[in-house]
Amino acid sequence: MAIKWPLFFHKLGSPRWFYRIGGMWLPWMAALTSLLLLVGAVWGLAFAPEDFKQGNSYRIIYVHVPAAFIALAGYYVMALAGAVSLIWKMKVADIVLKCAAPIGAAMTVLALFSGAVWGKPTWGTWWVWDARNTSMLVLLFLYLGIYALYNSFEREEQAAKVCAVLALVGTVNIPIIYKSVDWWFTLHQPATLKITQASSMHASMWQPLLVMIAGFYLLYATLLIQRVRVEVLYRERRTRWVRDIVLQAGSVRK
Amino acid sequence: MLGPEQVPGSLEATAGTLRRDLLLAYRRRGDIINPLVFALIVVTLFPLGIGPGERLLAEIAPGLVWVVALLACLLSTDSIFRDDYLDGSLQQMLLSPQPGYFLVQAKVVVHWLVSGLPVTLMAPLLGLMLSMPGGGYLPLLVSLLFGTISLSMIGAIGAGLTVGLKRGGVLVALIVLPLYIPVMIFGSGAVVAGCEGRPYSGQLAVLVALTVLASVLAPLAITGALRINMDD
Numbered sequence: 197m198a199i200k201w202p203l204f205f206h207k208l209g210s211p212r213w214f215y216r217i218g219g220m221w222l223p224w225m226a227a228l229t230s231l232l233l234l235v236g237a238v239w240g241l242a243f244a245p246e247d248f249k250q251g252n253s254y255r256i257i258y259v260h261v262p263a264a265f266i267a268l269a270g271y272y273v274m275a276l277a278g279a280v281s282l283i284w285k286m287k288v289a290d291i292v293l294k295c296a297a298p299i300g301a302a303m304t305v306l307a308l309f310s311g312a313v314w315g316k317p318t319w320g321t322w323w324v325w326d327a328r329n330t331s332m333l334v335l336l337f338l339y340l341g342i343y344a345l346y347n348s349f350e351r352e353e354q355a356a357k358v359c360a361v362l363a364l365v366g367t368v369n370i371p372i373i374y375k376s377v378d379w380w381f382t383l384h385q386p387a388t389l390k391i392t393q394a395s396s397m398h399a400s401m402w403q404p405l406l407v408m409i410a411g412f413y414l415l416y417a418t419l420l421i422q423r424v425r426v427e428v429l430y431r432e433r434r435t436r437w438v439r440d441i442v443l444q445a446g447s448v449r450k
Numbered sequence: 451m452l453g454p455e456q457v458p459g460s461l462e463a464t465a466g467t468l469r470r471d472l473l474l475a476y477r478r479r480g481d482i483i484n485p486l487v488f489a490l491i492v493v494t495l496f497p498l499g500i501g502p503g504e505r506l507l508a509e510i511a512p513g514l515v516w517v518v519a520l521l522a523c524l525l526s527t528d529s530i531f532r533d534d535y536l537d538g539s540l541q542q543m544l545l546s547p548q549p550g551y552f553l554v555q556a557k558v559v560v561h562w563l564v565s566g567l568p569v570t571l572m573a574p575l576l577g578l579m580l581s582m583p584g585g586g587y588l589p590l591l592v593s594l595l596f597g598t599i600s601l602s603m604i605g606a607i608g609a610g611l612t613v614g615l616k617r618g619g620v621l622v623a624l625i626v627l628p629l630y631i632p633v634m635i636f637g638s639g640a641v642v643a644g645c646e647g648r649p650y651s652g653q654l655a656v657l658v659a660l661t662v663l664a665s666v667l668a669p670l671a672i673t674g675a676l677r678i679n680m681d682d
Contacts, residue, residue: 282674337628344624348615357678358611362625365607365671369629372660376632380639 209286211428212437218421225418232411240404247401253317258405260310262412264328267307267335268370270300270416274342275367278360288424290356291431293363294346295423299416301339308332327381331374338366352431463548464556471560474533482564485522486572492518493576504581511580512641515590516597516634518576519569523598526565527605527626528618530557531676535613541680550673558606558669566598582645589644593637593657600661603668604629610675633660 207213240258247254274296281289311329312322323329342359349355432438458466475482496514497507534540534557544550573594574587582590608626612618640653 334628334631337624341625341628344621345611348612348621354614354678354681358675361671361675361678362607362611365629368667369632372632373628376635376656380635383639 209284209288211287211291211432212435214288215425215428218425222418222421222425225414225421229411229414229418232407232414236404236407236411240408244401244404245398250318253314256310256314258408260307260314261405262409263303263307263310264332265409266412266416267300267304267332269413270296270303271335271338271363271370272367273420274300275360275363278356278363281356282360282364287431288428290353291424291427292420293356293359294352295420295427297339297342297346297359299419299423301336301343303416304332304336304339308336325381327374327378330377330381334373334377335370338370342366457547460548460552463546464552467543467553467556468560471557472563475560475564481526482568485525485565486568488525489518489522489569489572489576492521493579496580507580508583508645511577511582512586512590512645513638514580515573515576515582516594516638516641519573519594519598520601520630520634522569523565523601524605524623524626524630526561527602527609528612528622530561530606530609531613532609532618535679540613540676544673544676544680550676551669554606554610554672554676555665555669558602558672561606562599562602566594566602570594570598582641585647586641586645589640589650589654592654593640596654596658596661597633597637600633600657600664601630603661603664604633607668607671607675610672610679613676614679633657633664636660 208217236258241255244255246252274293277289277292277296280286281293308329311332315324316322342362345362346355346359349358429438429441493514496510500506531540534543543553546553570591573590577587577590605622605626607629608622609618611625612621615621636653636657640650640657643650643653
């Protein structure tokens with residue numbers, strides 16, 4: 197039995213339609229992203245109360261936690277795009293897979309870096325081999341693996357499929373890696389280290405955090421759509437519709 | 451053309467692949483020795499690098515032996531499918547009426563027999579060189595025996611993904627090493643527990659579970675990866 201997909205889904209699968217629909221969404225998404233990030237950042241950095249123990253240094257949480265969220269979610273976006281590409285052989289899914297990898301890797305680096313900056317005043321060192329740090333580092337390696345694998349293939353189509361398989365393997369492995377690192381850490385846990393529990397935060401602290409997380413999700417979506425559109429233009433450069441767009445843009449400039 | 455009654459069944463084809471790959475490995479015996487020598491040399495480097503103090507070495511020995519064994523297994527991973535890909539027999543294998551799943555599994559098992567198993571058998575010697583405490587040797591043997599199977603299975607995914615490239619080498623290591631982490635954590639965890647005289651059956655149970663999981667799921671990913679590399 198054939199599943200009836202809405203027309204919308206099929207349209208997103210076509211590069212040309214994705215370019216158009218994405219182009220329509222993009223200004224709104226960018227505006228909303230800037231608004232959320234601005235509100236969240238000002239609220240979190242200036243108006244949220246100071247932490248009893250950590251003072252002002254805890255405020256890096258407003259960058260660190262959203263970045264870490266996106267880092268993990270980005271991997272699943274990539275794997276999902278890979279699955280779609282393998283199952284339905286959609287061109288756009290291939291491109292999403294390719295474009296999601298560097299953004300996700302960048303977010304992972306941001307999460308690791310902000311974690312290190314936060315760790316210095318809190319734990320006294322830049323780096324602690326605790327469960328979360330280690331899992332994030334491994335996640336970065338998984339991203340880098342995808343990136344390296346993609347770039348070593350000459351044919352984009354083949355590269356996307358191979359990376360889709362690797363992303364799916366990684367998806368199966370991420371929970372296993374996370375759990376095993378967690379288990380490893382509880383075995384070696386030094387008594388001095390205590391991580392702030394998110395649930396014990398006061399409402400005035402986590403409300404701006406929620407805004408920031410929403411803002412980061414939108415930022416991710418905006419960046420991804422923009423990157424995908426650019427890549428679509430490049431790959432479809434020999435088609436008539438891209439030539440029309442380019443000609444149009446050229447005539448406007450004149 | 452063979453009639454339908456003359457086509458070998460899955461079991462025969464798998465046994466045939468096993469026999470063929472074992473024979474090939476036997477004809478190139480030198481390749482089996484190289485990872486072992488590599489492991490010996492790396493283990494020798496550690497006392498030279500950090501000093502010959504027995505207590506320090508004994509403390510880091512369990513993890514060290516596991517890491518060295520892991521790297522030794524990784525060395526030959528790149529070439530699991532390479533020769534068969536280049537001479538075209540891999541393509542015939544995947545085109546054959548028998549399921550590629552079992553044929554690929556057989557090839558990985560042979561790879562384990564000529565890489566993981568010898569490294570496992572040599573591991574106690576490596577432990578001895580690093581003055582590992584006596585309680586660690588049994589968990590070391592058992593954990594490596596099962597652990598190296600999953601290492602071969604996971605490594606073969608990397609080999610399958612990169613088989614069409616001219617040079618896999620470092621790329622395979624880059625892809626595969628992060629996926630090795632859970633196996634290594636529980637493997638070395640069991641050895642550490644054994645050295646300290648604590649029970650280690652829990653870690654071994656998880657390790658065997660991981661091995662079963664890898665042996666069942668990895669061939670799916672490997673055949674998928676090989677097929678993608680085939681359609682040129």
